Amino acid sequence: MSLQIAYAFLPHTDAEASLTFYRDVLGFEVRNDVGGGEWRWITVGPAEQPQTSIVLQPAVADPTITEEERRVVLDLVAKGSYGAVTLATDDLDATFARLEAAGAEVLQEPTDQDYGVRDCAIRDPAGNLLRINQLA
Template structure:
């Protein structure tokens, strides 16, 4: 059985700000930009891993979400409490400099980790944790 990850979902509060980060700072390419029933989904791919789509969606993308749950999700997103994504890079230092120059919020500059990685961390404009790592 051949089982692979095809989509990864990231909650965002503003698609245009998110695109400035994921497309412009990280260099991902937009594959789809779809609106449906007042919601918007944007999928992006890495040119080196086009089979994995990252979906930028509203925190409360399910129309059945109650008003109270929608508010709770938006508050968690604003606090950076929803999970983000980890990327791998063949040059974490160059990736860090590229993203840092865009004004992204830096959480950790590149450093060697005891578990065999060199990594750095940012927050995207919605507060999600974004890590970039490189095997040592």
């Protein structure tokens, strides 16, 4: 038996801002774009990895949620406590420079971590935490 990661889900609070970030800044291809307005799901991923995708979904996709629950979820998303993903690149410094130049919110510049990884951390337009590791 073989298992692969097919999809990871991250919330968005502005579909167009998320699409622009993942497509134009990170360079991911758009694989699917369904729905509309605040009910829009966008599937993106690296062209060289067609089997692995990130689905950008509405942060609050449950119409039965209360206004208080909605506020709590949106607060968690904005703080980067709701969704996160770690990416990897063969040139961390160039990737970081491109993200910084595009206005990404920087949480940590490229750093050699005590646990043996060189990485950086940014937030996407919704606030999701993205860590980017240097490939060995």
